[in-house]
Every structure is written in structure tokens, then in C-alpha cells.
Amino acid sequence: MTRHLHLNAFLMSTGHHEASWRLPESNPVANTDVAHYQNLARIAERGKFDSVFFADSPQLIGDIGRRPAGALEPTVLLTAIAAATSRIGLIATASTTYNDPYNLARRFASVDHVSGGRAGWNVVTTAGPEAAKNFNLADQPAHAERYDRAAEFLEVAYKLWDSWEDDATLADKESGIWGDDAKVQPIEHVGRHFQVHGALNLPRSPQGHPLIVQAGSSEDGKGLAARYAEAVFTAQQTLEDAQAFYSDLKARTAALGRDPSTLKILPGIVPVIADTEAEALRLERELDDLIKPEYARRQLAKTLRVKPEDLPLDQQLPSDLPDEDEIEGAKSRYTLIVTLARREKLTVRQLIGRLGGGRGHRTFSGTPEQVADAIQEWFDAGAADGFNIMPAVLPSGLEVFTDHVVPILQARDLFRADYTGTTLRDHYGLARPAGRTKSLQEAVS
Amino acid sequence: MTRHLHLNAFLMSTGHHEASWRLPESNPVANTDVAHYQNLARIAERGKFDSVFFADSPQLIGDIGRRPAGALEPTVLLTAIAAATSRIGLIATASTTYNDPYNLARRFASVDHVSGGRAGWNVVTTAGPEAAKNFNLADQPAHAERYDRAAEFLEVAYKLWDSWEDDATLADKESGIWGDDAKVQPIEHVGRHFQVHGALNLPRSPQGHPLIVQAGSSEDGKGLAARYAEAVFTAQQTLEDAQAFYSDLKARTAALGRDPSTLKILPGIVPVIADTEAEALRLERELDDLIKPEYARRQLAKTLRVKPEDLPLDQQLPSDLPDEDEIEGAKSRYTLIVTLARREKLTVRQLIGRLGGGRGHRTFSGTPEQVADAIQEWFDAGAADGFNIMPAVLPSGLEVFTDHVVPILQARDLFRADYTGTTLRDHYGLARPAGRTKSLQEAVS
Numbered sequence: 001m002t003r004h005l006h007l008n009a010f011l012m013s014t015g016h017h018e019a020s021w022r023l024p025e026s027n028p029v030a031n032t033d034v035a036h037y038q039n040l041a042r043i044a045e046r047g048k049f050d051s052v053f054f055a056d057s058p059q060l061i062g063d064i065g066r067r068p069a070g071a072l073e074p075t076v077l078l079t080a081i082a083a084a085t086s087r088i089g090l091i092a093t094a095s096t097t098y099n100d101p102y103n104l105a106r107r108f109a110s111v112d113h114v115s116g117g118r119a120g121w122n123v124v125t126t127a128g129p130e131a132a133k134n135f136n137l138a139d140q141p142a143h144a145e146r147y148d149r150a151a152e153f154l155e156v157a158y159k160l161w162d163s164w165e166d167d168a169t170l171a172d173k174e175s176g177i178w179g180d181d182a183k184v185q186p187i188e189h190v191g192r193h194f195q196v197h198g199a200l201n202l203p204r205s206p207q208g209h210p211l212i213v214q215a216g217s218s219e220d221g222k223g224l225a226a227r228y229a230e231a232v233f234t235a236q237q238t239l240e241d242a243q244a245f246y247s248d249l250k251a252r253t254a255a256l257g258r259d260p261s262t263l264k265i266l267p268g269i270v271p272v273i274a275d276t277e278a279e280a281l282r283l284e285r286e287l288d289d290l291i292k293p294e295y296a297r298r299q300l301a302k303t304l305r306v307k308p309e310d311l312p313l314d315q316q317l318p319s320d321l322p323d324e325d326e327i328e329g330a331k332s333r334y335t336l337i338v339t340l341a342r343r344e345k346l347t348v349r350q351l352i353g354r355l356g357g358g359r360g361h362r363t364f365s366g367t368p369e370q371v372a373d374a375i376q377e378w379f380d381a382g383a384a385d386g387f388n389i390m391p392a393v394l395p396s397g398l399e400v401f402t403d404h405v406v407p408i409l410q411a412r413d414l415f416r417a418d419y420t421g422t423t424l425r426d427h428y429g430l431a432r433p434a435g436r437t438k439s440l441q442e443a444v445s
Numbered sequence: 446m447t448r449h450l451h452l453n454a455f456l457m458s459t460g461h462h463e464a465s466w467r468l469p470e471s472n473p474v475a476n477t478d479v480a481h482y483q484n485l486a487r488i489a490e491r492g493k494f495d496s497v498f499f500a501d502s503p504q505l506i507g508d509i510g511r512r513p514a515g516a517l518e519p520t521v522l523l524t525a526i527a528a529a530t531s532r533i534g535l536i537a538t539a540s541t542t543y544n545d546p547y548n549l550a551r552r553f554a555s556v557d558h559v560s561g562g563r564a565g566w567n568v569v570t571t572a573g574p575e576a577a578k579n580f581n582l583a584d585q586p587a588h589a590e591r592y593d594r595a596a597e598f599l600e601v602a603y604k605l606w607d608s609w610e611d612d613a614t615l616a617d618k619e620s621g622i623w624g625d626d627a628k629v630q631p632i633e634h635v636g637r638h639f640q641v642h643g644a645l646n647l648p649r650s651p652q653g654h655p656l657i658v659q660a661g662s663s664e665d666g667k668g669l670a671a672r673y674a675e676a677v678f679t680a681q682q683t684l685e686d687a688q689a690f691y692s693d694l695k696a697r698t699a700a701l702g703r704d705p706s707t708l709k710i711l712p713g714i715v716p717v718i719a720d721t722e723a724e725a726l727r728l729e730r731e732l733d734d735l736i737k738p739e740y741a742r743r744q745l746a747k748t749l750r751v752k753p754e755d756l757p758l759d760q761q762l763p764s765d766l767p768d769e770d771e772i773e774g775a776k777s778r779y780t781l782i783v784t785l786a787r788r789e790k791l792t793v794r795q796l797i798g799r800l801g802g803g804r805g806h807r808t809f810s811g812t813p814e815q816v817a818d819a820i821q822e823w824f825d826a827g828a829a830d831g832f833n834i835m836p837a838v839l840p841s842g843l844e845v846f847t848d849h850v851v852p853i854l855q856a857r858d859l860f861r862a863d864y865t866g867t868t869l870r871d872h873y874g875l876a877r878p879a880g881r882t883k884s885l886q887e888a889v890s
Contacts, residue, residue, distance in 0.1 A: 021616070021623060028616035028623065032648055034559040058547055060646040064613070064624030070647040073548075073555040079521050080559045083528030102503055102579040103518075103544065110518040114479040114525045133642035134547040168509070171466070171473035176737045178466060178473065179509030197578035201505040202515040203477055292621045 005379055005415045006264050006386030006428055007406075008091070008233070009044040009052045009398060011037060013068040016270050017392040018356045019290035021068050025396060031068040037077055038084035040395055047402030048416050050427040051089030051120060052081065053213070053233070053388070058098050059131040066295035075107050082115035089424030091120035091213055091231075096153040097146050098126055098135045102196055105157040109205040117206030117423035122213040123228070125150050127330040143331065147220035149193045154212070154228050156196050159187040161209050162436040163199035185436070208433040211424045217245065217332035218324075226252035229263055230430055233388045235333065235361045236267040237340055242383035264385040264428055267378065268361035271371045272392050273400045280365040287392060288353045296352040303334060313349040317341045336360050361390055368404035375405075376414060450824055450860045451709050451831030451873055452851075453536070453678070454489040454497045454843060456482060458513040461715050462837040463801045464735035466513050470841060476513040482522055483529035485840055492847030493861050495872040496534030496565060497526065498658075498678070498833070503543050504576040511740035520552050527560035534869030536565035536658055536676075541598040542591050543571055543580045547641055550602040554650040562651030562868035567658040568673070570595050572775040588776065592665035594638045599657070599673050601641050604632040606654050607881040608644035630881070653878040656869045662690065662777035663769075671697035674708055675875055678833045680778065680806045681712040682785055687828035709830040709873055712823065713806035716816045717837045718845045725810040732837060733798045741797040748779060758794040762786045781805050806835055813849035820850075821859060 013031040014021040021028045030036040041052050054074040062069065071077075074092030082090055090111065094104055112119035125146035132140040140146070168183035187198035214221065214229035225232050226249060236242035245267075250260040272287070274280035293313060301308040305322055317338065324335045337360055341351045357363040364374050378384045391397025409415035425432055458476040459466040466473045475481040486497050499519040507514065516522075519537030527535055535556065539549055557564035570591035577585040585591070613628035632643035659666065659674035670677050671694060681687035695705040717732075719725035738758055746753040750767055762783065769780045782805055786796045802808040809819050823829045836842025854860035870877055 019621075022618045022621055024618075026618075028618060029614060029648075032558050058551070058646065060629070060644050064626050064629045065622045067623055069624055069629075070609070070645070072558055072647065073552045075521060076524050076552060076555040076559060079524040080528055083525055098545065099548065100543065100580055106503070107518045107521060110521040113477050113517055114521060130642070133640070135545055136640045164515070169474060173467045173469075173471075173473065176464075176467055176735065177510045178512055179514055181509050184505070184509045184514075195578070195581045197575070199505050200515070201503065202517065203474075290621065 002413050005375065005409060006231070006266060007047075007049045007415065008231070008266055008386070008388045009040070009049045010233070010268065010388050010390045011040050011052050011054060011394065012390075013071075013394070015393040015397055016358055016361070016390040017287045018067050018296065019287050020393045022290045023287075023393060026393065028068060030394070031071055034072065034077065034080045036395075038081055040398055041081040041085050041088060043395060043398050043402050045085050045088040047406045048419060049088055049389075050386070051091050051424060053091040053120075053122065054078070054093060055122075056093035056095075057124075057126055057131055058095060059128070059134055061130075062299055063295045066292065066299075075111055078111055078119070079114055082111070082118065087419045087422065088118065089120055089211065089427055090115055090118045091122055091211065091424075093122040093124055095124050095126040095131070096150040097141065098131060101153050101156040101194055102160065102200070105160040106200055106202055108210045109161060109200065109202050112205035112207050112210050113202070117425070119205070119207065120211035120213050120231070120424050122215055122233070123150060123154065123224070124215065143218070144220060147224055150224055151227070152191045152193045156187070156189050156191070156194050158209060159189055160196070160198055160200040161204065163187050164202075164204045165435045165437055166204050166208075169203055183437075204435060207423050207425050208435065211428065211430065216330075221332065222249055222252060225249060225263070226256055226258070231264045231266060231428060234265065234267050235336055236383070237336065237362050239378060239381060239383055242267050242378060243381060246383050262430060266386045266388045267384050268358065268388040268390050269375070270358035270361050270363040270390045270392050271397065271401060271405070272357075272363070272365040273368055273371055273397065273404065275367065277366050277370065280367065284357070284363070284365045284392070288356060291352065291356045293349060293352055296356055297348065300337075300348070300352060300355065303337060311348045314347050316345060316347055317351070333360050357392060358390060363392075368400070368408055371401070371405050372408040372412070375409065376412065379414065447858050450820065450854060451676070451711060452492075452494045452860065453676070453711055453831070453833045454485070454494045455678070455713065455833050455835045456485050456497050456499060456839065457835075458516075458839070460838040460842055461803055461806070461835040462732045463512050463741065464732050465838045467735045468732075468838060471838065473513060475839070476516055479517065479522065479525045481840075483526055485843055486526040486530050486533060488840060488843050488847050490530050490533040492851045493864060494533055494834075495831070496536050496869055498536040498565075498567065499523070499538060500567075501538035501540075502569075502571055502576055503540060504573070504579055506575075507744055508740045511737065511744075520556055523556055523564070524559055527556070527563065532864045532867065533563065534565055534656065534872055535560055535563045536567055536656065536869075538567040538569055540569050540571040540576070541595040542586060543576060546598050546601040546639055547605065547645070550605040551645055551647055553655045554606060554645065554647050557650035557652050557655050558647070562870070564650070564652065565656035565658050565676070565869050567660055567678070568595060568599065568669070569660065588663070589665060592669055595669055596672070597636045597638045600636070601632070601634050601639050603654060604634055605641070605643055605645040606649065608632050609647075609649045610880045610882055611649050611653075614648055628882075649880060652868050652870050653880065656873065656875065661775075666777065667694055667697060670694060670708070671701055671703070676709045676711060676873060679710065679712050680781055681828070682781065682807050684823060684826060684828055687712050687823060688826060691828050707875060711831045711833045712829050713803065713833040713835050714820070715803035715806050715808040715835045715837050716842065716846060716850070717802075717808070717810040718813055718816055718842065718849065720812065722811050722815065725812065729802070729808070729810045729837070733801060736797065736801045738794060738797055741801055742793065745782075745793070745797060745800065748782065756793045759792050761790060761792055762796070778805050802837060803835060808837075813845070813853055816846070816850050817853040817857070820854065821857065824859065
């Protein structure tokens with residue numbers, strides 16, 4: 001069977017370019033407009049994408065002045081999208097640092113139920129002290145501590161999702177017995193971070209477990225991904241870096257006894273697409289010219305742990321920046337930005353332009369053929385199992401990709417002509433996890 | 446202007462009678478079927494109900510064998526219903542004991558955004574040790590402590606909902622300024638239970654604040670309701686008790702300086718409706734005969750803090766039960782059950798029948814005219830501002846109420862002929878809360 005790409009549509013208000021909201025075509029309050037997102041998901045479903053995805057953090061990020069700020073809570077948003085679509089997968093980000101496993105496991109299982117098996121959870125540990133301050137803490141727990149909690153959080157979630165066997169519901173009207181007590185068991189979890197008695201207050205969901213997604217590329221993040229993730233979103237600027245990341249993560253997965261093909265790696269790409277390359281580059285420049293550098297510089301300074309005035313716009317980055325080891329926040333993104341700036345000898349102004357397009361993700365401007373070529377190159381070269389498509393402008397960038405790039409990928413037999421299954425796991429070619437009893441039976445057989 | 450009733454449809458799987466799932470007409474797995482609930486909400490909207498409502502607790506309650514167990518998380522469920530309706534209000538229960546205010550305030554604000562201003566939150570403190578054990582605790586916090594936390598939780602939620610002023614979003618494409626920094630402020634809350642920096646990561650929602658609902662009738666519960674609630678759901682068995690509760694709660698509300706008309710009191714009623722009274726009573730008996738007493742007795746024993754074998758089915762309750770003061774759980778429900786059993790000299794078997802219909806709520810079997818009379822009597826006698834309609838069987842009981850009782854109430858000009866507003870606050874006749882600046886201006890003027 002031909003190996004097929006997986007495509008995820010990463011949706012964000014008016015698009016991933018920070019100035020996209022300023023375009024005449026954009027609805028600048030799309031960030032709270034559920035109809036906008038329902039429309040985007042229908043476009044992606046028309047394009048047979050595996051899934052749509054929302055980033056999230058339980059904090060108000062960045063400058064209110066700069067770009068659309070604030071977002072609908074992703075599980076609520078995905079539920080509204082579920083009602084407007086029928087096949088496409090629905091992936092929400094949620095933090096293991098600032099949630100309780102009982103509530104969150106139930107919420108994702110609920111989305112899985114209402115969507116008929118289309119839910120996925122992007123597991124994040126949430127970098128930065130700002131979020132901690134919304135949850136009774138003065139500062140964030142240390143990076144390693146957050147990842148330790150995340151691993152235990154996932155173990156608890158698995159136990160809760162499996163606390164009902166698939167056939168626990170009898171619904172026997174004649175005898176008057178609704179459920180089989182023996183097939184719904186407390187989990188009695190006692191760990192370092194959590195004590196959770198269970199069982200979950202919801203029958204097992206269509207997928208058994210929602211799809212587990214991971215997007216952190218630090219050492220701790222790769223460790224978590226190798227163990228638990230079924231799809232990984234990652235920011236990679238060059239083919240070589242992407243190949244190295246891909247083979248590293250697949251090897252880590254195999255080393256843990258997992259079949260590496262059960263983990264799909266999807267680098268991000270911010271395509272700016274037009275009929276000609278010149279027109280695409282013009283559109284990209286138009287967007288970059290709409291960036292207000294003072295906001296972007298303030299954000300960059302925060303990421304780099306320096307003062308904005310230490311970053312003159314027309315000079316390169318200062319040479320005395322901290323090492324990744326000293327960063328307790330988004331470690332891999334920090335290194336990616338510094339490496340990008342140093343490798344290409346970018347001034348702060350140039351770096352801001354590059355980051356304004358995709359916040360560290362790869363940007364690519366060209367014709368539909370060129371975008372398809374760029375995707376195929378990485379796919380064929382062992383750098384990707386698919387792509388996290390991050391249109392610079394929404395909805396137009398997603399429409400162009402769906403109507404002009406997808407048909408090329410389909411014509412090359414790189415991408416599905418139609419959905420063949422009904423669940424998100426079906427789309428990603430992943431098995432439905434066996435329930436508790438079956439797992440136990442397999443363990444002793 | 447004529448005073449109108451408010452009607453809320455309390456939805457629960459196949460109906461409020463515990464044996465309703467055993468009827469031939471019932472879908473016994475309706476508890477996880479989103480289409481079932483979307484259909485119910487459309488029926489209630491056809492009947493011009495103010496709202497639909499879901500009870501909830503973060504624990505698996507009761508015997509799996511007894512009745513449909515487990516439920517979709519209510520904010521997810523309401524979002525799915527929002528997509529299938531356009532006017533009816535959407536009220537979800539959520540616990541202040543087992544949630545964080547930042548996450549929960551955002552989730553309700555998100556439901557308010559996606560529904561165009563139709564969200565309500567039934568604030569509960571969650572009785573019982575079982576829930577605590579799902580959240581790292583060995584036992585529940587004491588009753589008074591839970592209510593103290595609930596009050597602070599609500600104060601934090603108000604601050605978060607008001608952390609964006611209504612006009613904070615400028616969306617000025619020309620100048621490139623999206624939001625007005627001065628109109629989005631951290632809340633910097635520091636209290637006994639919570640430290641929350643804010644601001645919320647979501648612009649102010651259509652209603653400003655989701656409608657606040659309360660359903661506990663203990664002393665602490667009435668105190669919380671008088672201070673914060675805009676609608677109160679309550680279980681009252683007799684007109685005299687309901688009148689006493691009504692005037693007590695309205696007086697407490699006035700004593701706090703609130704206009705008592707801004708708090709709507711809705712006793713629960715479990716109507717069993719048929720063309721003749723005899724037929725309604727036959728249907729009620731048919732349902733009661735489907736109850737399996739061993740499950741119900743086990744549940745009753747738990748509520749009363751005794752062993753099941755201390756409750757012989759054909760004897761009255763033992764005389765040496767604990768006082769309400771000793772109960773750390775659902776205090777008022779405990780007292781209601783004991784009072785009902787003693788007042789009517791019910792055997793355990795008879796008590797189980799009464800509770801099987803409505804778990805302590807008033808049951809009423811009769812013709813549509815008789816049900817309308819029963820509603821009007823309490824409404825006219827100062828016992829209710831409306832009713833929490835709890836059909837014994839769903840969807841049929843809601844259909845009958847909508848098609849046969851609502852028209853009688855409308856003909857008597859006791860209930861709206863159509864919606865006149867678009868938000869849940871509109872339906873309940875409640876003002877949209879002013880934002881932060883306006884509140885400050887009012888405070889100094």
C-alpha cells in the first residue's frame with residue numbers, strides 16, 4: 001500500500017501571520033467567532049485533512065494591541081465544530097500542569113462521544129510563569145517536574161478511559177440491569193502527583209482513548225512523545241534538522257518497544273500560496289510590512305530573557321544570550337530562534353519578519369506546485385510523515401491549499417482521495433486501544 | 446405587565462424516574478447520545494422554555510446496575526446543543542470544589558460566546574467523599590469550607606469575566622492596534638482559597654456574566670443563593686414548605702440590598718401527564734413497578750448513613766437517624782427525605798417509590814389541565830417564580846408538557862407566547878451586568 005501523507009490544519013483566528021488580521025479580507029474578531037471556525041473546519045474537511053488543531057494556554061498571551069487576543073476554550077470550540085462536520089478529526093490542546101486528570105479525561109472522552117470518535121488531545125505542560133499565576137502559584141513548576149507530572153497525568157487518564165470496559169453497558173430492560181458492575185472498576189491510582197479513585201463517570205468512548213498528540217521538542221518533550229504520542233507537531237526550519245529530529249524520535253520510540261510507525265511526525269509549514277512565485281512573495285512582503293516591530297521586539301526580548309532596548313532593530317542578536325539549559329520555558333523554541341538568527345546572520349528586524357510569519361515554524365512562499373514539491377521533498381526524504389499546515393491568512397490560505405495543493409498531492413498519490421474511516425484514529429492509521437480486560441489477557445497470554 | 450412564569454427543562458437521560466430506561470419507548474443508552482439531548486432541547490425550545498439544565502458531579506454516582514450511569518461533561522453537551530438550537534438558554538452544573546476558577550470562568554464564557562449569550566452556570570459545592578477521592582483528597586472539605594470557597598470562587602469568576610471591558614477590542618486595521626491595553630486589566634486576586642493574576646484569555650462574553658444558578662437549600666446554600674444566584678432550583682414537597690422557602694430566600698436577598706425580583710425561584714416538579722387522571726396514575730404505577738427496590742434501598746441507606754439491612758422494606762424509617770447538623774453532604778435533601786417519610790408515615794418501600802420518581806422533588810400525576818392548575822396554584826400563592834420541569838420519561842414527557850401543558854399556560858397568559866429576547870438573561874428578565882469601568886463609575890457617582 002502506498003504510504004500517504006497526514007495533513008493537519010492548525011487553525012488560529014485570522015491566520016498564523018501576526019499581521020493577517022490587518023488585511024482587508026480578514027474578520028479581526030474571528031478569534032471569538034464560532035462560525036468562522038466551523039467554516040474553516042468544513043474547508044479542511046472538503047480537503048480531506050486528517051484533523052484540525054488548536055493551540056492553547058490558560059493565560060492571556062502577549063500584547064492586546066498586537067494581534068487578536070484571547071480564544072474560545074478548545075474543547076468547547078471543537079464540540080461546536082463537531083456539530084458542523086462529520087469526518088474530520090478534532091484536536092485540542094490542554095495543559096497537564098493546570099488541570100485535574102479526572103475532569104480533563106472526562107472532557108476529552110465527552111468530545112470523543114459527541115463527535116463519534118474524532119477527538120485528539122495535544123498534551124502540553126505550559127511554559128512560563130504567567131500561567132502559574134492564574135493557578136495559585138508564584139512561578140511555574142520546573143521543566144522536569146512539569147514533564148514528570150504530565151507522564152503521570154497521562155497514566156491516570158488511560159486508566160480512567162479504560163475504567164469502563166467496552167461491554168460494560170448491558171441495558172437489559174427485561175432483567176432491569178443497566179450495567180455490569182464487574183466491568184466498571186475504580187482505578188485506585190496513588191502516585192507522586194495524583195490520587196484518583198475512579199471510575200470515570202462516562203462509558204468508554206468510541207476511540208477508547210482520544211488520539212494523543214505532543215508538540216514539545218525539548219529533551220523532556222521528546223521523551224514524553226516517544227512514550228505516549230501518536231502524532232507530533234514540531235517546528236523545523238531545515239530539511240537536515242527535520243531529518244535529524246525525525247530519526248531521533250523514531251529511534252527513541254522503537255527503543256521503548258513501540259512500533260515507530262504508530263507515531264506520526266508532522267513538521268509545521270506556513271505556506272503563502274499564489275499563482276506565481278513572485279505574487280506569493282509579494283503577498284508575504286505585504287504581510288511583513290504590516291507588522292508593527294515594537295510589539296514583535298517586546299515579545300522576542302521576553303523569549304530571549306533580555307530587555308527590548310538590548311535588541312536594536314538593525315543589528316544581529318547580542319552574543320551573550322543564556323544557554324537552553326537555563327531556560328525553564330519553551331526550551332526548544334528558544335534554541336530554534338537563536339539558531340535561525342545566527343545561521344542566517346539575521347538582524348533583529350529580519351528575524352522579527354521570519355517569526356511574524358510562523359513563530360519559528362518554516363515559512364514557504366510559492367505556487368501550489370512548489371508547495372506540493374516542498375511537502376513531497378521532506379516526506380520522501382525521511383523528515384516527515386505529514387505536515388501541520390499553518391496558513392498565514394485564514395480562511396483564504398486554507399481555501400487555496402485545499403483547492404490547489406491538495407489535488408496535486410492526490411494526483412501524485414501522496415494523499416487520500418477520500419476518507420476511508422470514520423474516526424481520527426482511522427485517519428492516522430492507528431488502532432483502537434484494547435480495553436482493560438483485553439490488555440490484561442494479552443499481558444498474560 | 447403581566448407576571449410570567451419561567452420554565453426550565455431539567456434533562457436527564459431517559460427521564461427522572463429511575464426506571465424510565467426500562468420502558469419499551471426508551472433508548473437505554475441515551476445518556477451518551479448527543480442527538481438525544483439535541484432533540485430534547487429542540488422540543489423545549491418549541492415550548493418556549495427559558496432554558497435546559499443538566500445536573501452533574503465529578504464522580505460515578507450510584508449503582509451501575511440500577512439506571513443509566515455516566516454522563517457527557519455538561520459544558521461540552523451544552524455546546525453541542527447550542528449548535529442545534531437558537532434561542533433556548535443552556536445551564537450546566539459545575540463544582541467550585543473540584544475546579545479552578547480560571548479554567549471554569551473561561552469555559553462558561555466560551556459557551557456564552559458560542560451560543561450568542563445563552564449560558565448559565567449552576568454553582569454547586571459537590572457533596573460526598575467519593576468526588577473528593579477523584580481529586581487527591583481522602584475526604585470532602587467540610588460543608589462550611591466548601592461554601593466559603595464557592596463564594597470566593599464566584600468573586601474570582603466575576604473579576605475574570607470583567608477583566609476585559611466591553612469595548613476593549615478596537616480591531617483598528619489602519620493603525621494596526623487590535624486591542625486597548627488599558628481596557629484589559631489583570632485582576633490580581635489574592636484570597637483565602639485563590640491567587641489569580643488574570644486577565645482572562647477571552648474577551649467579555651455576550652451576557653457579560655453567564656446566568657448564575659444555585660440549587661442547594663441548606664443554610665449555607667441559601668446564603669450563597671441570596672448573595673449570588675439569579676435563579677434557584679429547589680426541591681419542595683408541599684405548598685406551605687415552598688411558600689416558606691420562597692419568602693425566606695426573597696427576604697435574605699432583600700436584606701443583602703438586592704432587588705428580590707432579580708432572583709427567580711423554581712421548585713422542581715416531576716409531572717406524569719395523560720389524557721385522564723386515571724391513565725396518568727396508571728403510568729406512574731407502571732413506572733414504580735419497574736423499580737428494583739434493592740438498588741434504591743442501598744442508595745437510601747447511604748443517604749441516611751445507615752446499613753441497608755436497617756431499612757426493612759415494609760417498615761417506617763428507624764427513629765434514631767442523625768440530625769441535619771451532623772451531615773456533611775447534601776444537608777437539605779437529607780432533611781427533606783426524612784421529613785417526607787415521617788409526615789406521610791411512609792414505609793421504606795413507599796418512600797422508595799416516591800423518591801424513584803423525583804429523588805425528593807415533588808411528583809404530580811394528572812391531566813394537562815391539572816398540571817397547569819398545580820403550577821398556577823404555587824405561582825399565584827407566592828411559592829414560585831416558575832418551575833423546574835423534570836419529566837419522568839424523556840423525550841415523551843417533555844413532548845406532552847410542551848404540546849399540552851404549555852398551550853394552557855399561554856392561554857392563561859401565565860407564560861410567553863414566544864421569546865422576546867435572544868439571551869438567557871433576556872428570558873429570565875435580568876439585566877446584563879455592567880463591566881468594570883461602568884461599575885466603578887456607578888460606585889463613585
